[in-house]
Amino acid sequence: MKQRLFTFNFNNPKVWTLLFVTVVFVGDRIIGEVLKYTVQKSQFRYSRLYGKTAHSKYILIGNSRGLVFHSPTIAQKTKQKVINLSYNSMPTELACALIRDYLEIYPAPKYILWEITMLNYNSKKLIANFTPYQSSQNIGPLVAQKYPKLYWWCNFSHIYRYRGEVFLRVLYYMFKNDQNWVLHQEGNIQQIKKSIAQIESVTFRADNKDLEKIKELALFAKSKNCEIKLMIQPLFPDFVPKVKNLQMWKEKITQRTGLKIYDYSQAQFPENYFVDRVHLNKKGAKAYSQLLYNDGIFK
Amino acid sequence: MLFNSIAFLFFAFIFTTIYFYLRGQYRLLWILLCSYVFYGWWDYRFLILIAFSTAVDFFIAQYLHRESTVRKRRLLLVVSVCTNLAVLGFFKYCNFFIDSFSLILIHVFGENTHLQTLDIILPVGISFYTFQSMSYTIDVYRNKILPEKNAIMFASYIAFFPQLVAGPIVRARQLLPQFHQDQKFNWNQFTLGFAQVLVGYFKKIVVADSLVIVIDQVFTAPNNFNALNITLGVVLYSFQIYCDFSGYSDIAIGFARMLGFEFPVNFRMPYFSRNFSEFWTRWHISLSSWLRDYVYIPLGGNRNGRINTYKNLLITMLLGGLWHGANWKFVFWGFLHGLYLILQRMASPLYQRVNRYLPHIVQIALAMTTTYILTCAAWIFFRSESFTKALEIFHLIFTGDWSLHNLKNKFPLVKSIFVILLLLTCEIAHCKWNFTNVILHHPRLRIFIFATILWTIALLGTFNETAFIYFQF
Structure with a gap:
């Protein structure tokens, strides 16, 4: 007769509790590994970045406005590989960490095109959503610095790293390319004009610490023969005069970072190229990418 | 705390x-x-x-x-x-x-x-x-x-x-x-209580708190969203308030059970109610029974003719609305529920006559859907910042654009719908198979059920320590 090596009395509260804690812990680690594997296999831009399949000649980065750089058009025109690493509401610190990771993993790209209106928004919330990539060289320390408690919990429970919106996007782009993403909506021009008319004035901001970080990154990139080009995308024509300090803001950025700004904020784009006062739609995105190519930005 | x-x-x-x-x-x-x-x-x-x-x-x-x-x-x-x-x-x-x-x-x-x-x-x-x-x-x-x-x-x-x-x-x-x-200390009661506490946390952290992001935006600035977004926002709110409050009740009841105390049930799948009388025997049962015993019955209940019954119902529901908060919108919400109860009584003979021609399953589906839609309509007044905003939401739902193409917040919406479906599946499964027996008599399976709930909370939860909605009441 076969004898069991171990027998557990599951009705004993102490034994049960001990087994329960063990199962929770071991399960957490196993599921955590499965989720990690899922993240690595996805076609989402950051999974490609850390999965070493994102080698490109041109890197595009920014917030929701950065997403409007139309990678397929740029790739088609330049006949080079392009990757857009932008994300909605991306803070500068996170962008710096991603670019630094890229430069540490891959041979340097020729140019990094940086949509700098992201400097105007200083929310750090998105960093907390990047925990699926916290094992990277630069994201992990950033999360630990900005959200120490969260970082601790993410190490305590590996499943917990995958709880945010970024992981949902990882799943969504599991088998499909995310580089042709573009705003398909047509903006309601009358409504855009109406909403702009209600705005008295807008002041663009740029945090000195963020500018310092870009400067450091630019020097690091330069050491690898890569140039960072700061870009300002077209704004809805009626909105431009509302930004009172545009010139001063640009001067401050140039002065602090030592980088040239390519300002397309006042490019004469038709109104129907916009979804709202700051975002281009599909037509606008294609036209903007074409304009950059024509102006020799990628040369 | x-x-x-x-x-x-x-x-x-x-x-x-x-x-x-x-x-x-x-x-x-x-x-x-x-x-x-x-x-x-x-x-x-x-x-x-x-x-x-x-x-x-x-x-x-x-x-x-x-x-x-x-x-x-x-x-x-x-x-x-x-x-x-x-x-x-x-x-x-x-x-x-x-x-x-x-x-x-x-x-x-x-x-x-x-x-x-x-x-x-x-x-x-x-x-x-x-x-x-x-x-x-x-x-x-x-x-x-x-x-x-x-x-x-x-x-x-x-x-x-x-x-x-x-x-x-x-x-x-x-x-x-x-x-x-x-x-x-009773180990069986302790584990059953612990199970209910876990379910409560699931409802609060995974469902209610995950829906907040979508709902808040829709109710704060409905003009920025299309009709489909707003309607989904209202539906999600119905689940947010249910999971937030019943989640709290589950934690309270479960924790008390772990200590050896038996609290009465406070929610019994209220959105499966077939009419409003039933709804109020499934939603916040401890309050509705309190109002029944200390307001409705002392007022005369349904003893003094139809008109007096309607009057008593309306007074009770108005007070129930006012109990929720010092704002006319809550009073109006109570009034709407009072009105629903009155209309239900008035329409009952007609309803029974129509029902004779319908198959049983259609009757149930129709009754549940109607009750749910009217409940959601009342939630709009309950959640909106003002009466005007509530009317604006109704206007946008009926006249706005319903295209899927212009839907905003797609990712949070997908997650919200997924967690709601998960919750409904679990609730229906619990109704059908009663997990209490499994939890009590299968300690090995219990380990995996509890662990799965914990893993789900870790993966799908929103951990921002949001206060429970009913704290403000």
Whole structure:
């Protein structure tokens, strides 16, 4: 007769509790590994970045406005590989960490095109959503610095790293390319004009610490023969005069970072190229990418 | 202290461990002390209010029991009810009444008659413990229970922390006898309670808090969204408030069960109700039964003809609405539910006649859908910042664009719908197979069920320690 090596009395509260804690812990680690594997296999831009399949000649980065750089058009025109690493509401610190990771993993790209209106928004919330990539060289320390408690919990429970919106996007782009993403909506021009008319004035901001970080990154990139080009995308024509300090803001950025700004904020784009006062739609995105190519930005 | 905070987890662990080592008066003192710490964590100054309410009702109940003359007994009851309502009225409704009176004055006498409101903080859970305390004296007055002689026990009953700030409203006749027994550690009860606590956390952290991001945007600026977005926002809100509140109730009931106490059920899948009478036997049962026993029936209930029944229903639901908050939108929400109940009674003969021609399953589906849609319509008034905004939401739903193409917040929406479907699947499965037996009799399977809930919470939860919606009531 076969004898069991171990027998557990599951009705004993102490034994049960001990087994329960063990199962929770071991399960957490196993599921955590499965989720990690899922993240690595996805076609989402950051999974490609850390999965070493994102080698490109041109890197595009920014917030929701950065997403409007139309990678397929740029790739088609330049006949080079392009990757857009932008994300909605991306803070500068996170962008710096991603670019630094890229430069540490891959041979340097020729140019990094940086949509700098992201400097105007200083929310750090998105960093907390990047925990699926916290094992990277630069994201992990950033999360630990900005959200120490969260970082601790993410190490305590590996499943917990995958709880945010970024992981949902990882799943969504599991088998499909995310580089042709573009705003398909047509903006309601009358409504855009109406909403702009209600705005008295807008002041663009740029945090000195963020500018310092870009400067450091630019020097690091330069050491690898890569140039960072700061870009300002077209704004809805009626909105431009509302930004009172545009010139001063640009001067401050140039002065602090030592980088040239390519300002397309006042490019004469038709109104129907916009979804709202700051975002281009599909037509606008294609036209903007074409304009950059024509102006020799990628040369 | 929030149930969904780390502080509470430590608090609950320390409390439970020591609780089972103590007996008799020491245990009662421990419950009282910890309950006051739990409440005082938020604002210790309001402990005076609980202590005051407790003391008033404790002594009045003693006098009530000793007094035999009807007039004096009635007077004592009036003193108790008025004191409780005065405290509630001052802290919760004072500014509401000043504002409403001010509006009337402005309408009649013009702009210069605006009255200054007072700077009052609303004590958390005041509506819950005031109602609980009031029901005790009323029950003593009605000779349904004997007054509690042990002041510490009575104070522990009023302040018992699992249900102190957001219910369920547990009547004295249900809970006080349980305080008289020294609850012993029962592993089966403990695991069943723990299961309910986990389900409560799932509802709160995974469902309710995950929906907040979508709902808040829709209700704050409905103009920025299309009709489909707004409709989904309303549907999600119906689940947010359900999961937030029933989640709290589950944690409270489950935790009490771990300690050996039995609380009444507060929610029984309310969105599966086929009419509004049924809805109110499934939604916030402890409040609806309180209103039935202490307002509707004393008013005459359904005993004095149809018109009086309608009047009593409307008064009860208006008070139920007002209980939720000092705002006309809550009163209107109560009014709508009163109206639904009246219309349901009026349309009942016609409804039965139509039903004869419909298959049973269609009847049920139709009844559930209609009840759910009307409930959601009422939630719009309940959640909107103002009456005007609620009407704007209705306008946008009926006239706006329903295209999927212009849908915003797609990722949070997908997650929200997924977690709701997950919840509904679990609730229906529980209804069909009753997991209680599995949890009790299959300890190995229990390990995996509990672990799966924990893993799901870790993966799908939103951990920002959002306060429970019903705290504000």
